[in-house]
Amino acid sequence: MQVQLIKFMEKALKMSRELQGYTLREPIGVAGHIIPWNFPSSMFFMMSAPALAAGCTMIVKPAEQTPLSALFYADLANKAGVPAGVLNVITGYGPTAGAAIASHMDVDKVCFTGSTEVGRKIMQAAATSNLKQVSLELGGKSPLLIFDDADVDKAADLALLGILYNKGEICVASSRVFVQEGIYDEFVKKLKEKAKDWVVGDPFDPRSRQGPQVDKQQFDKILSYIEHGKREGATLLTGGKPIGKTGYFIEPTVFTDVKEDMMIATDEIFGPVMSLMKFETIEEAIKKANNTKYGLAAGIVTKNLDVANTVSRSIRAGTIWINCYFGFDRDCSYGGYKMSGFGRHLGLEALHKFLQVKSVVTPIYNSPWL
Known part of the structure; x- marks a missing residue:
């Protein structure tokens, strides 16, 4: 036929x-x-x-x-x-x-x-x-920008979801989290509490929120980046270690005091490792968000519509989520800018290619x- x-x-x-x-x-x-x-x-x-x-x-x-x-x-x-x-x-x-x-x-x-x-x-x-x-x-090193007017509790939930979903093995993971200085200390405290309560274990156990990394090669790669972060001077807020003696489980890991040129802030780790950084102004947030060779996705957490519109139009990335993360839909195409590639999935753009x-x-x- x-x-x-x-x-x-x-x-x-x-x-x-x-x-x-x-x-x-x-x-x-x-x-x-x-x-x-x-x-x-x-x-x-x-x-x-x-x-x-x-x-x-x-x-x-x-x-x-x-x-x-x-x-x-x-x-x-x-x-x-x-x-x-x-x-x-x-x-x-x-x-x-x-x-x-x-x-x-x-x-x-x-x-x-x-x-x-x-x-x-x-x-x-x-x-x-x-x-x-x-x-x-292709790859991504997606920023999540959290502004002073955000609900800190909800913002911490979004930040953890953005980096820990699918064990961080997702190209649009929000691995670079930028928090405005007015709520930074409160956010760090809340994030640490929530990360410690995150259940890692058997993915067939309904209580688990994070399973093992895909294989030993990826497991070892993630752990090596965590060691890089320590050597470069970042502060390990929480996590950073394997869990158990069997399987490829890694604790949810958050670094603070991260500088933008550190390997953990520039390289796609593809694992449950977050780099947490601070900013003062909207202009600074946009500049930091765009300071990457990648441009796959980004997130914005704010109650201010003007801020959301300004920032979403200024970030060079193929998908921008506002007050949510991983909001995929069949009619909403996604793909990359810069070294995150070209071409789109989903939507009419996927058909046209x-x-x-x-x-x-x-x-x-x-x-x-x-």
């Missing part, structure tokens, strides 16, 4: 000469999806659903740490009647299977979610093969252009 290519009539064009014209949006062709290990189910659908809706065929490569869900969903797609060859899953490692997708001459677009380092390699492979289109959703625009022009009858 062959898949019929979908052609979307975009719009008729108002031509300046005796010509008739319109544009089409057509499926880009074969899409290659390279998805990460931290959200294997969500990312599978966020990448494959718009490609399928656009009429594309695809190859999905899950991360080597988490291949089973993608294989299961491919089997479900087959049982649901998706034609053979439309949704294909190939397992393997990045340097082999992932590199083959990025460099293949018959793949028309590659979508990658992961580190900035690997994102560069994806772009290089696309450039040296068939100049396939690329969408990248799998469509090519074609202009069709023909002369009007008896036109001199005939």
Whole structure:
């Protein structure tokens, strides 16, 4: 069974000469999806659903740490009647299977979610093969700005959620928290109390709010950054140690007295480690928030609408949350600025990235252009 290519009539064009014209949006062709290990189910659908809706065929490569869900969903797609060859899953490692997708001459677009380092390699492979289109959703070091008028109790809850959700293994984690000086001391006290009450343990236990890191490599990486923070002179407010003798559990970790050039404030740790810093003015907060090579997301906590509007328009990031965090919705696209990549997930933008625009022009009858 062959898949019929979908052609979307975009719009008729108002031509300046005796010509008739319109544009089409057509499926880009074969899409290659390279998805990460931290959200294997969500990312599978966020990448494959718009490609399928656009009429594309695809190859999905899950991360080597988490291949089973993608294989299961491919089997479900087959049982649901998706034609053979439309949704294909190939397992393997990045340097082999992932590199083959990025460099293949018959793949028309590659979508990658992961580190900035690997994102560069994806772009290089696309450039040296068939100049396939690329969408990248890469690293982040997202700021959370908490202003003096914020409810301190709720702000502390948001700050912990922003860094501890999914054990901090999420690209939009609010790992840099900036608090205005008027409530800073009160916020630090409240945050420390709440962090100590955060339950870390078996993710199948309903009392647990934080499970283990994905593997030993990530576990060791996070602990090494915690040691870097201590050596660089940051103050360990709470946490900083492994939990138990089995599994890869790490205490919720908060550093104060963090300077912006410290490794814990500049590098994406991808773990439950927060860098807490102070600011005085709105202008200073904006400058500190933008002082990063990344630009994936940011959060703002304030009751002042003018402050919220000013700051949200000034921060160079693809998603801004005001008085909430992780507020994703299917119609609200997200993606990065700067070294956090380009291209968008969700919303119409996600559909459009799998469509090519074609202009069709023909002369009007008896036109001199005939």
